[in-house]
Amino acid sequence: MIKLVNVNMNFRGKQTLKDINLTIEPGEIMVIIGPSGSGKSTLLRLIIGLLKPTSGEVWVNGREITGIAEDELNKIRLEMGMVFQYSALFDSMSVGENVAFGLRQHTSMAEEEIARTVRRKLRMVGLRGQENTMPNELSGGMKKRVSLARAIAINPHIVLYDEPTAGLDPIMSNTIDRLIVSTRRMIDSTSVVVTHDMHSAFAIADRIAMIYDGSIIETGTPAMIKQSENPIVAKFIRGAATLPPSKGRSNT
Numbered sequence: 001m002i003k004l005v006n007v008n009m010n011f012r013g014k015q016t017l018k019d020i021n022l023t024i025e026p027g028e029i030m031v032i033i034g035p036s037g038s039g040k041s042t043l044l045r046l047i048i049g050l051l052k053p054t055s056g057e058v059w060v061n062g063r064e065i066t067g068i069a070e071d072e073l074n075k076i077r078l079e080m081g082m083v084f085q086y087s088a089l090f091d092s093m094s095v096g097e098n099v100a101f102g103l104r105q106h107t108s109m110a111e112e113e114i115a116r117t118v119r120r121k122l123r124m125v126g127l128r129g130q131e132n133t134m135p136n137e138l139s140g141g142m143k144k145r146v147s148l149a150r151a152i153a154i155n156p157h158i159v160l161y162d163e164p165t166a167g168l169d170p171i172m173s174n175t176i177d178r179l180i181v182s183t184r185r186m187i188d189s190t191s192v193v194v195t196h197d198m199h200s201a202f203a204i205a206d207r208i209a210m211i212y213d214g215s216i217i218e219t220g221t222p223a224m225i226k227q228s229e230n231p232i233v234a235k236f237i238r239g240a241a242t243l244p245p246s247k248g249r250s251n252t
């Protein structure tokens with residue numbers, strides 16, 4: 001379970017997240033939506049412990065992580081996999097080496113077992129037999145799938161996705177959506193997905209939380225969000241492009 005309690009995050013005195021309270025249940029797919037600059041990625045970085053909140057508590061699998069030492073935090077991070085917005089593969093390593101990276105770093109698995117695990121994870125994401133391919137030979141969608149295979153290599157309890165369908169065509173976006181849902185089923189993970197893609201949000205979410213100007217203004221099932229009477233939510237889901245960017249965004 002992930003739980004944020006009264007979380008505030010300031011950057012250089014500017015309040016980026018305001019009194020965030022959010023509980024994500026085990027096995028749930030929680031999708032975070034909101035305009036550019038509203039604080040979605042900041043929320044993910046707080047959950048993975050890359051940022052410490054200015055105030056408030058962040059609970060991950062029963063541990064409050066804001067005050068713990070780096071080595072303890074690293075242990076908790078082993079329970080999390082992250083799929084980054086731009087895949088963030090190591091270009092000088094093959095696909096297989098990319099997926100094996102965390103296993104080599106953080107487990108004492110024998111090479112044979114690593115190879116078996118890599119094979120299985122690549123099969124899960126539809127990239128059977130691509131171990132020796134180099135990242136620069138892959139399309140954007142394939143890179144995302146390798147990134148997903150890498151994130152789930154150690155069977156994390158939690159998988160975090162930052163804009164998993166950004167830059168992909170609709171067919172590949174659907175493929176990634178299906179993988180997010182099947183990954184949850186196969187490794188029984190809790191998932192947090194940050195996205196601008198409303199089609200994807202409605203397709204995969206158990207619940208959706210909308211952030212606007214650093215505050216969560218609505219949380220609910222896709223059906224509840226679709227029927228929201230909050231005018232900002234209603235406008236956002238009808239066409240994110242028509243909503244003015246958050247006031248917080250100063251650099252765009």
Ligand SMILES: Nc1ncnc2c1ncn2[C@@H]1O[C@H](COP(=O)(O)OP(=O)(O)OP(=O)(O)O)[C@@H](O)[C@H]1O
Nearest residue numbers: 011016035036037038039040041042043248249250
């Ligand atoms: N390390 C940082 N230092 C200073 N300001 C930051 C930092 N990280 C984020 N911000 C600011 O916090 C605000 C929220 O940023 P964040 O990246 O969380 O938004 P977002 O909703 O994920 O946006 P996008 O959808 O464009 O990725 C922005 O105004 C951003 O400039």
